[in-house]
Each structure stands twice: as structure tokens, then as C-alpha cells.
Amino acid sequence: xxxxxxxxxxxxxxxxxxxxxxxxxxxxxxxxxxxxxxxxxxxxxxxxxxxxxxxxxxxxxxxxxxxxxxxxxxxxxxxxxxx
Numbered sequence: 001x002x003x004x005x006x007x008x009x010x011x012x013x014x015x016x017x018x019x020x021x022x023x024x025x026x027x028x029x030x031x032x033x034x035x036x037x038x039x040x041x042x043x044x045x046x047x048x049x050x051x052x053x054x055x056x057x058x059x060x061x062x063x064x065x066x067x068x069x070x071x072x073x074x075x076x077x078x079x080x081x082x083x
């Protein structure tokens with residue numbers, strides 16, 4: 001009986017370790033998801049603006065009452081020079 005009890009205790013310890021590892025990996029996944037959310041949004045918006053050709057360098061744009069000249073368009077940024 002002693003051998004079977006030891007095997008049962010080892011199985012319980014392994015289950016506890018696996019559950020703890022799942023929790024840690026879950027928290028890491030949620031943290032990375034929140035951290036990369038803004039980056040991914042900027043990347044998607046930049047890609048759309050590149051292929052849509054709505055703005056070109058030299059265009060004047062108005063955003064929230066402020067205006068400026070488009071300097072450059074990249075995947076993540078649209079640079080505007082304000083007067």
C-alpha cells in the first residue's frame with residue numbers, strides 16, 4: 001500500500017504544479033494582450049492609411065480643431081507639422 005500512496009501523492013503534486021503553471025501563463029497572456037493592444041491597433045490603422053491613400057505628404061489636415069501639414073506616413077505613425 002505504501003507504493004500506491006506515494007504514487008498518489010506524486011500525482012497530486014504534479015496536478016498542483018500544472019494548475020499553478022496554467023495560472024501563471026494565463027496572467028502573462030492577459031498582461032501581454034493588454035500591452036500589445038495599442039501597438040496592434042496603431043499597426044492596423046497605419047496599414048489601412050497606407051493602402052487607402054487618403055492622405056499624402058504635403059496635405060493639410062484638421063484634427064480636433066488643430067490643423068497641420070502631413071510630413072510622412074509610416075506603418076505606425078502619421079507625422080503632422082503644426083504651425
